[in-house]
Amino acid sequence: MTTKTEQQILQEVRERLNPPTDKEFDQVAARWLFGKNGPKMLAHAPWSFLLTKIMWKKGEEPWAN
Secondary structure, X not given: OOOOOHHHHHHHHHHHXXXXXXXXXXXXXXXXXXXXXXXXXXXXXXXXXXXXXXXXXXXXXXXXX
């Protein structure tokens, strides 16, 4: 029986990793931020605008002037 070195084990793990795509990441983030309305928010508003609205405090928004 042969034993695997740490490098071989790490290489096998790297080969099986499947990181999420940007689209999948955006969908998960939208569901986390907006719950069941996440897909609707992504479909009807630019993502950068949604993030900007979340980051600004009430009354400090540039569009509120």
